[in-house]
Amino acid sequence: MDIPVIETERLILRGHTVEDFPSYAAMWREPVVTRFIGGAPLSEEDAWAKFMRLAGHWALLGFGFWAIVEKSSGKRIGEAGILDVKRDMVPSFHGVPEIGWGLLPSAHGKGYATEAVRAIIAWGERRFGKVRMVCIIAPQNTPSLRVAERVGFREETRTTYKGEPIIILQIPR
Amino acid sequence: MPIPTLTTSRLILRAHTADDFASYLAERTDPAVMKYLGKGDLLTEEEAWQKFTSMPGHWALVGFGTWSVVEKESGRRIGNVGFTDKKRPPEHPASGAPEMGWALAASAHGKGYATEAVAAALDWGRGFFGRGARTVCVISTDNAASLRVAEKAGFKQFATATRYGLGRLVFEREL
Numbered sequence: 001m002d003i004p005v006i007e008t009e010r011l012i013l014r015g016h017t018v019e020d021f022p023s024y025a026a027m028w029r030e031p032v033v034t035r036f037i038g039g040a041p042l043s044e045e046d047a048w049a050k051f052m053r054l055a056g057h058w059a060l061l062g063f064g065f066w067a068i069v070e071k072s073s074g075k076r077i078g079e080a081g082i083l084d085v086k087r088d089m090v091p092s093f094h095g096v097p098e099i100g101w102g103l104l105p106s107a108h109g110k111g112y113a114t115e116a117v118r119a120i121i122a123w124g125e126r127r128f129g130k131v132r133m134v135c136i137i138a139p140q141n142t143p144s145l146r147v148a149e150r151v152g153f154r155e156e157t158r159t160t161y162k163g164e165p166i167i168i169l170q171i172p173r
Numbered sequence: 174m175p176i177p178t179l180t181t182s183r184l185i186l187r188a189h190t191a192d193d194f195a196s197y198l199a200e201r202t203d204p205a206v207m208k209y210l211g212k213g214d215l216l217t218e219e220e221a222w223q224k225f226t227s228m229p230g231h232w233a234l235v236g237f238g239t240w241s242v243v244e245k246e247s248g249r250r251i252g253n254v255g256f257t258d259k260k261r262p263p264e265h266p267a268s269g270a271p272e273m274g275w276a277l278a279a280s281a282h283g284k285g286y287a288t289e290a291v292a293a294a295l296d297w298g299r300g301f302f303g304r305g306a307r308t309v310c311v312i313s314t315d316n317a318a319s320l321r322v323a324e325k326a327g328f329k330q331f332a333t334a335t336r337y338g339l340g341r342l343v344f345e346r347e348l
Contacts, residue, residue, distance in 0.1 A: 018234045048260040053223055056230030060191045088219040 078103030209316035252277030266332035
């Protein structure tokens with residue numbers, strides 16, 4: 001399927017292509033990024049397996065993750081989108097659109113995640129209606145908790161995921 | 174890019190759809206299927222979904238990949254076959270060539286279906302990668318049934334490897 005393109009003031013969100021993989025692998029082997037999402041840097045092989053899933057998710061479900069491109073530089077600076085990843089987690093939120101984001105360290109601190117996630121929530125509301133949406137964030141991930149707060153997420157509960165503490169946040173409806 | 178559909182005398186090889194996930198999950202939680210795959214562990218639903226979503230993604234990004242195998246007679250999806258670029262590390266003997274893989278539901282074992290599906294995929298691969306292109310496959314040392322499939326399909330063992338501390342045989346053939 002054709003992945004829609006979303007434009008914001010400073011960003012373009014578009015589907016990933018195979019040329020994005022070097023930048024994707026670079027982000028996922030960066031400890032500053034993975035300490036809060038996934039825990040450990042990924043090998044190229046593991047990053048590739050994860051990268052494949054992004055495109056497959058769109059093909060199977062008609063929604064998924066976009067590549068975030070900075071307009072001013074034309075560079076891919078991260079990824080964000082809506083997922084159903086069937087997390088092995090209690091409480092389960094299978095079937096509820098889950099928002100996620102991750103940016104390269106060089107793009108942190110500029111409000112880019114907030115800008116991208118706002119646009120994605122708006123797209124999600126057109127796609128699914130004004131349904132409940134969730135996200136999960138590690139308690140020590142202060143920058144992402146701030147992003148979540150700004151775009152309207154509120155803490156729902158705390159649990160563990162893969163043995164680590166995690167906060168489930170939701171946009172309540 | 175549309176994913177090609179291949180037909181053999183008893184099977185159809187086609188793109189995965191979201192509806193295939195239930196049967197895929199059943200395979201990936203069946204000890205008889207998982208015994209020689211990965212660590213030999215059963216997958217959780219989350220892990221199975223990760224592997225499942227990667228298959229259409231592989232097609233979309235690199236133009237080849239893994240098909241669902243459907244038994245014509247019953248219309249049932251009975252497994253997977255196809256080519257993957259796994260980006261194995263350069264020191265792995267299977268790195269650098271499209272890697273063929275297959276797995277069938279236990280109820281479809283022992284009927285020659287894997288051999289039939291692999292032959293169809295190899296024919297397609299000859300057109301896609303070019304005649305004479307090299308393809309590889311990696312099989313657990315104890316997986317006698319799949320070792321036979323590989324041999325019947327003309328693969329020759331040329332190396333060994335270990336993964337998760339378990340022995341693997343690495344095969345190659347020209348398309």
